[in-house]
Amino acid sequence: MTRVALLGATGSIGRQAIEVIEARPELELVAATSGSTPIDGLAPLTQVGGDPTDLLERARPDVVLNATVGFAGLPATMWALERGVTLALANKESLVAAGDLALAAKERGGGALLPVDSEHSALFQCALAGEPEAVVLTASGGPFRGRTADELADVTAADALAHPTWNMGAKITVDSATLANKGLEVIEAHFLFGLPYDRIEVVVHPTSIVHGIVRFRDGAALAHLGYPDMRVPISYALTYPERAATPVPPLDLTAGPLEFFEPDTETFRMLALAREAGVRGGTFPCAFNAANEVAVAAFLEGRIGFLEIASLVESVLADVDGAPARDLDELREADRQAREQVWVS
Numbered sequence: 248m249t250r251v252a253l254l255g256a257t258g259s260i261g262r263q264a265i266e267v268i269e270a271r272p273e274l275e276l277v278a279a280t281s282g283s284t285p286i287d288g289l290a291p292l293t294q295v296g297g298d299p300t301d302l303l304e305r306a307r308p309d310v311v312l313n314a315t316v317g318f319a320g321l322p323a324t325m326w327a328l329e330r331g332v333t334l335a336l337a338n339k340e341s342l343v344a345a346g347d348l349a350l351a352a353k354e355r356g357g358g359a360l361l362p363v364d365s366e367h368s369a370l371f372q373c374a375l376a377g378e379p380e381a382v383v384l385t386a387s388g389g390p391f392r393g394r395t396a397d398e399l400a401d402v403t404a405a406d407a408l409a410h411p412t413w414n415m416g417a418k419i420t421v422d423s424a425t426l427a428n429k430g431l432e433v434i435e436a437h438f439l440f441g442l443p444y445d446r447i448e449v450v451v452h453p454t455s456i457v458h459g460i461v462r463f464r465d466g467a468a469l470a471h472l473g474y475p476d477m478r479v480p481i482s483y484a485l486t487y488p489e490r491a492a493t494p495v496p497p498l499d500l501t502a503g504p505l506e507f508f509e510p511d512t513e514t515f516r517m518l519a520l521a522r523e524a525g526v527r528g529g530t531f532p533c534a535f536n537a538a539n540e541v542a543v544a545a546f547l548e549g550r551i552g553f554l555e556i557a558s559l560v561e562s563v564l565a566d567v568d569g570a571p572a573r574d575l576d577e578l579r580e581a582d583r584q585a586r587e588q589v590w591v592s
């Protein structure tokens with residue numbers, strides 16, 4: 248039996264994870280959390296809001312599936328990494344923000360870090376074949392692919408929430424529309440695979456059939472294909488190193504075009520800003536994430552326009568010092584300062 252603690256059980260990933268767990272007798276849900284929705288009875292131990300650390304101590308899970316959204320996922324990520332409890336990570340924001348601190352905790356804990364993000368799960372699986380020379384992340388391009396900046400000035404939250412291929416929570420759906428999601432994923436790949444940023448490529452692939460490609464030094468490249476369905480990477484992370492059956496149908500190779508395009512980083516500036524934050528290192532990725540979270544929340548509430556998300560993030564990155572965080576208190580302080588800076592910059 249594998250004891251699973253599920254954080255963010257009421258979300259898009261959380262609900263699909265429950266479906267995966269219920270279909271596998273060897274997976275046992277021992278604890279669950281949500282941000283605000285009541286979840287009594289969902290698991291022997293439940294908690295709504297707050298720090299999940301005590302709950303995790305009591306639950307003694309074999310795997311922590313972190314499916315909360317945003318920097319709020321940090322305590323669970325660090326708890327699992329520090330103790331060597333397998334971390335199935337959907338909450339990319341915690342790894343992006345904590346970066347080196349998270350990797351140091353993983354080193355001390357000695358446990359496994361299994362990506363649930365579809366692209367990184369794909370890359371992880373391809374990388375089992377050899378040492379990656381470079382990796383390629385695919386991006387759907389979101390609902391606004393092909394538009395000019397002029398055409399984006401007046402788009403609304405409802406427009407941004409109509410994603411063409413993936414059905415996800417609101418924050419990540421807006422991140423997909425701005426390409427901030429792919430930017431976060433570039434930084435996530437840097438920490439997961441230990442590659443410099445010039446060996447992490449992004450390509451737009453509108454049908455989201457190819458999830459990731461690993462390049463090897465001999466010129467070979469391995470790609471991971473499948474329908475865009477998060478139950479596959481969730482199931483992979485929860486049953487690794489086995490590969491359990493899922494209800495996802497076999498891929499019909501004649502169904503959709505496999506086309507690839509350069510991303511338009513001049514219109515969708517968040518991808519370039521994230522990459523720049525990643526290269527600068529220190530707490531710049533933390534600041535990028537924090538400013539983006541604040542800006543996306545404001546956009547979803549109709550308080551700022553779509554293009555202002557990138558302008559606000561850009562000003563914050565120009566104003567923070569980005570000094571590396573020596574511990575979690577310093578990291579939380581960098582996150583707090585970047586959030587505050589959004590409306591000052």
Ligand code: NAD
Pocket residue numbers: 254255256257258259260261280281282283284296297313314315316317319337338339340363364365413414415416417418419477
């Ligand atoms: P969602 O908004 O649908 O769900 C978020 C969950 O987190 C909910 O259960 C919510 O109650 C909980 N939550 C919110 N704030 C919280 C807080 N302060 N403390 C504790 N719990 C809190 O989001 P989602 O789409 O399921 O995404 C979850 C994470 O997975 C994000 O980091 C996202 O980037 C990542 N991810 C999602 C997908 C996807 O297909 N949805 C794909 C790849 C990665």
Ligand code: MG
Pocket residue numbers: 364365366432
């Ligand atoms: Mg992804």
